[in-house]
Amino acid sequence: MSLPAAFRQAVEALIPRERLFDDPLSTLAFGTDASFYRLIPKLVVRVESEAEVIELLRLATAEQVPVTFRAAGTSLSGQAISDSVLIVLGERWNGREIRNGGAQIRLQPGVIGASANAVLAPLGRKIGPDPASINAAKIGGIVANNSSGMCCGTAQNSYKTLAGLRLVLADGTLLDTEDPASVAAFRHSHAALLEQLARLGRETRANSALAERIRHKYRLKNTTGYSLNALVDYDDPLDILAHLMVGSEGTLGFISAVTYHTVPEHPHKASALIVFPDVESCCRAVPVLRQQPVSAVELLDRRSLRSVQDKPGMPDWVSALSAGACALLIESRAASQSLLHEQIAQIMATLGGFPVERQVAFSEDPAVYNQLWKIRKDTFPAVGAVRRTGTTVIIEDVTFPVEQLAEGVNRLLELFDRHHYDEAIIFGHALEGNLHFVFTQGFDSEAEKARYAAFMEDVTQLVAVEFGGALKAEHGTGRNMAPFVELEWGRDAYQLMWAIKRLLDPRGILNPDVVLSEDPQIHLKHLKPLPAADEIVDKCIECGFCEPVCPSNGLTLTPRQRIVIWRDIQAKKRAGVDTTELERAYRYHGIDTCAATGLCAQRCPVGINTGDLVRKLRAATADHRGTADWLAEHFAAALKGTRLTLAAANGTRRLLGAPLLARTSAGLRRLSGNRLPAWTPAMPQPVKPIAITPASDDSRPRAVYLAACVSRAMGPAFGDAEQTPLIERTRALLEKAGFQVVFPEALDNLCCGQPFASKGYAEQGERKKRETLDALLKASRGGLDPIYCDTSPCTLRLVQDLADTRLDIHDPVRFIREQLFERLEFVPQREPVAVHVTCSTQHLGEAQGLIDIVRRCTEQVVIPEGIHCCGFAGDKGFNQPELNAHALRTLQDAVQQCQEGISTSRTCEIGLSSHSGIDYHGLVYLVDRVTRSKAC
Numbered sequence: 001m002s003l004p005a006a007f008r009q010a011v012e013a014l015i016p017r018e019r020l021f022d023d024p025l026s027t028l029a030f031g032t033d034a035s036f037y038r039l040i041p042k043l044v045v046r047v048e049s050e051a052e053v054i055e056l057l058r059l060a061t062a063e064q065v066p067v068t069f070r071a072a073g074t075s076l077s078g079q080a081i082s083d084s085v086l087i088v089l090g091e092r093w094n095g096r097e098i099r100n101g102g103a104q105i106r107l108q109p110g111v112i113g114a115s116a117n118a119v120l121a122p123l124g125r126k127i128g129p130d131p132a133s134i135n136a137a138k139i140g141g142i143v144a145n146n147s148s149g150m151c152c153g154t155a156q157n158s159y160k161t162l163a164g165l166r167l168v169l170a171d172g173t174l175l176d177t178e179d180p181a182s183v184a185a186f187r188h189s190h191a192a193l194l195e196q197l198a199r200l201g202r203e204t205r206a207n208s209a210l211a212e213r214i215r216h217k218y219r220l221k222n223t224t225g226y227s228l229n230a231l232v233d234y235d236d237p238l239d240i241l242a243h244l245m246v247g248s249e250g251t252l253g254f255i256s257a258v259t260y261h262t263v264p265e266h267p268h269k270a271s272a273l274i275v276f277p278d279v280e281s282c283c284r285a286v287p288v289l290r291q292q293p294v295s296a297v298e299l300l301d302r303r304s305l306r307s308v309q310d311k312p313g314m315p316d317w318v319s320a321l322s323a324g325a326c327a328l329l330i331e332s333r334a335a336s337q338s339l340l341h342e343q344i345a346q347i348m349a350t351l352g353g354f355p356v357e358r359q360v361a362f363s364e365d366p367a368v369y370n371q372l373w374k375i376r377k378d379t380f381p382a383v384g385a386v387r388r389t390g391t392t393v394i395i396e397d398v399t400f401p402v403e404q405l406a407e408g409v410n411r412l413l414e415l416f417d418r419h420h421y422d423e424a425i426i427f428g429h430a431l432e433g434n435l436h437f438v439f440t441q442g443f444d445s446e447a448e449k450a451r452y453a454a455f456m457e458d459v460t461q462l463v464a465v466e467f468g469g470a471l472k473a474e475h476g477t478g479r480n481m482a483p484f485v486e487l488e489w490g491r492d493a494y495q496l497m498w499a500i501k502r503l504l505d506p507r508g509i510l511n512p513d514v515v516l517s518e519d520p521q522i523h524l525k526h527l528k529p530l531p532a533a534d535e536i537v538d539k540c541i542e543c544g545f546c547e548p549v550c551p552s553n554g555l556t557l558t559p560r561q562r563i564v565i566w567r568d569i570q571a572k573k574r575a576g577v578d579t580t581e582l583e584r585a586y587r588y589h590g591i592d593t594c595a596a597t598g599l600c601a602q603r604c605p606v607g608i609n610t611g612d613l614v615r616k617l618r619a620a621t622a623d624h625r626g627t628a629d630w631l632a633e634h635f636a637a638a639l640k641g642t643r644l645t646l647a648a649a650n651g652t653r654r655l656l657g658a659p660l661l662a663r664t665s666a667g668l669r670r671l672s673g674n675r676l677p678a679w680t681p682a683m684p685q686p687v688k689p690i691a692i693t694p695a696s697d698d699s700r701p702r703a704v705y706l707a708a709c710v711s712r713a714m715g716p717a718f719g720d721a722e723q724t725p726l727i728e729r730t731r732a733l734l735e736k737a738g739f740q741v742v743f744p745e746a747l748d749n750l751c752c753g754q755p756f757a758s759k760g761y762a763e764q765g766e767r768k769k770r771e772t773l774d775a776l777l778k779a780s781r782g783g784l785d786p787i788y789c790d791t792s793p794c795t796l797r798l799v800q801d802l803a804d805t806r807l808d809i810h811d812p813v814r815f816i817r818e819q820l821f822e823r824l825e826f827v828p829q830r831e832p833v834a835v836h837v838t839c840s841t842q843h844l845g846e847a848q849g850l851i852d853i854v855r856r857c858t859e860q861v862v863i864p865e866g867i868h869c870c871g872f873a874g875d876k877g878f879n880q881p882e883l884n885a886h887a888l889r890t891l892q893d894a895v896q897q898c899q900e901g902i903s904t905s906r907t908c909e910i911g912l913s914s915h916s917g918i919d920y921h922g923l924v925y926l927v928d929r930v931t932r933s934k935a936c
Contacts, residue, residue: 020044022044035080037478049092064509066511118865127161128155128156159229169190173190178259194241198235200500215229224485225477299405302322308378308379381605383424384606399432461487483517529567552594565589593876593880594611636749703785705788720921729924789811791906813849813850816924817853822934832897832899833854835902866890892917
């Protein structure tokens with residue numbers, strides 16, 4: 001059914017058209033969360049204010065239109081999708097307020113969990129919840145799902161650390177529990193509702209059997225159903241209401257702000273991996289460890305260890321472990337190193353009587369404990385990486401009483417065998433008896449659906465009935481476990497939950513069929529297809545972890561959405577459906593506005609670089625191969641043409657002036673259908689060709705300097721305070737450090753190949769890369785001399801898949817760090833400097849290195865939050881300037897106290913300068929300014 005006309009008209013009057021989405025591409029893109037369900041919304045609304053949410057809920061209530069709220073969409077149980085109206089948080093929900101020296105923090109629902117911790121870190125504090133998705137999940141979802149994690153347990157989740165809540169009810173009423181005026185108004189306007197909540201609380205506490213059952217259930221980690229503990233923990237109905245909202249998954253109201261009591265973030269930590277010979281001895285150690293100063297204890301069964309035993313860096317002995325082995329990954333944290341050592345000794349003493357097959361002793365070495373935690377974190381993607389194309393990865397989330405953990409693990413293993421889930425693994429948060437089990441499941445046949453249904457029946461009986469555990473420990477009930485809430489809780493508690501739902505959402509408009517459903521088969525409906533699309537992305541599990549680092553997120557599509565749409569296009573084609581319109585829309589949203597920098601791969605659990613797919617799709621439509629061949633063969637002439645074009649633009653600026661040229665350029669671009677590039681005042685002036693002198697035979701060490709083609713063509717902008725070209729500044733810095741600078745022969749004809757490869761001309765790109773590597777080999781005397789490349793993207797391109805081990809190619813960060821620190825004396829300036837870490841610098845592993853160098857150069861370093869990629873992407877800043885503008889929309893406010901910015905890519909610096917209000921330069925400008933030779 002379509003949405004009521006009156007509702008549509010009212011929404012269109014309320015929300016600007018650019019924040020309403022009802023086209024097939026957008027609704028499909030938003031119809032996906034991290035779960036294995038899919039619903040296609042009829043309308044997606046991106047909200048930017050509380051007032052908009054209030055009015056939308058009033059309209060939805062009046063017209064009885066179901067609505068669902070979406071934050072990051074990392075939900076695993078199907079609670080962030082809708083076939084009606086999906087309300088998505090825009091970017092203006094990012095408010096943070098630190099209170100009482102960090103003891104509390106007030107957060108809006110759009111803040112990413114890791115960002116909250118980043119602002120608390122200097123104060124030695126963090127929020128309690130620590131879900132595995134914390135780098136992508138937003139506070140709204142973390143609170144609405146009562147998410148926890150590896151260290152959180154039951155003591156530090158949102159429910160237990162809640163200090164205050166600001167919420168909007170289904171009827172559009174606003175309540176802020178920390179605002180006395182709001183509380184007074186609500187007590188007056190909703191006295192009847194509060195009395196009903198108070199009555200439910202009194203009746204629940206008076207029912208001793210039910211009250212004790214509730215207390216027992218919440219001694220376990222439990223997110224099945226509503227937070228009924230609110231009815232026994234509190235008697236004030238306002239407190240009851242606030243705590244019922246935690247874990248309600250958007251079915252009782254909208255959370256517009258939350259205040260947390262924060263918890264300590266101890267700076268000293270150590271981890272150990274203890275492998276026991278069997279599940280029983282492993283699990284018997286858990287209650288012992290619960291009494292010890294441990295912050296996390298993660299269980300990994302033998303299947304989990306087997307799934308990662310062949311990964312790079314895994315200890316050799318992992319593959320030789322016995323068939324029944326079971327491991328505990330243990331972490332301890334402390335405020336001081338001496339206290340940490342005491343804790344480690346105490347922990348190990350308590351484990352002395354347990355049989356141990358192998359172990360990695362407690363280590364404070366980041367290389368060691370990061371490797372141990374990598375074993376744990378790689379288990380889930382390991383299953384995803386081997387799944388058959390077309391199947392999905394399901395991660396279930398149950399709790400057993402800790403004293404029955406061993407039996408629970410073994411019984412789950414029996415169920416895997418019985419239902420033929422041979423690839424399934426078990427890991428989890430052992431201190432809470434919280435086990436995750438991961439398996440692959442196809443939904444493309446009735447037999448497979450029946451297998452899944454039978455398996456879930458057995459799992460729910462085992463966990464909820466036989467063991468009295470929780471069917472959902474931390475992932476939320478969603479629609480996945482909605483049919484089994486009564487099975488776990490019993491009739492009295494289940495009816496109590498329905499009473500709460502009907503009291504707070506009497507028209508049933510908030511996220512129907514989530515948490516509670518009258519459909520016993522809801523968990524078997526709306527199952528998400530994962531059809532084959534391309535081997536590059538077929539392993540995608542649509543988790544959304546990639547989205548925060550994507551520069552087009554919020555402009556067009558994210559990596560997850562690009563994959564979702566491409567999968568759908570391929571499935572429709574195989575079914576004979578006409579995809580012309582969808583592909584036309586995808587050209588711009590999916591391909592043209594993808595920066596293809598690959599940061600998504602760094603966040604992806606299975607390492608997918610969506611940019612690789614985009615480059616492949618560009619190659620399929622790249623129809624100017626003759627031109628590409630000519631440019632590759634006559635690159636020096638093309639470079640000369642670029643200089644002439646820049647000279648012409650500079651001459652026009654002198655003639656017309658920058659403001660008139662900008663307006664004229666914008667007009668011509670519109671008339672050309674956006675085919676002409678955009679001009680900005682940050683447009684570079686041309687660089688004169690390098691005067692190369694032959695290398696001399698002096699005693700100085702040699703450094704081969706590969707000046708990138710952008711450095712050879714693009715100088716500083718006319719208005720830049722720095723007018724020395726990058727090449728001259730770099731040569732001066734290297735000579736100051738005592739190097740003889742050597743340039744490769746035929747430099748103007750060299751190119752790393754990136755401009756060709758990014759446009760889909762891989763063959764020409766590889767040819768230019770090979771030419772350049774051959775020239776560098778010759779210039780470096782067969783690899784004897786270090787090679788300095790002044791642009792990070794070019795360096796990355798050259799070192800990727802580099803088979804010739806003789807070549808040692810450095811980007812600016814690595815060269816300065818390894819070659820110049822000992823040769824130069826740094827005298828830091830006082831003025832603040834903004835730092836942009838390019839995508840390629842991150843891929844090269846030099847992000848922290850760049851920051852450390854700038855910290856040697858200045859007393860104040862500013863790293864703008866939330867800007868992971870500038871979106872300039874080679875020449876996209878000229879041809880798709882909206883991508884660059886969107887990616888850097890928050891930059892100017894973040895760097896307003898700075899006079900200069902630093903990066904390591906000339907093209908990135910053009911966009912950064914355009915959108916920041918300050919000049920961005922290459923790193924060498926700053927280093928040259930604040931250093932002198934130690935030999936002087």
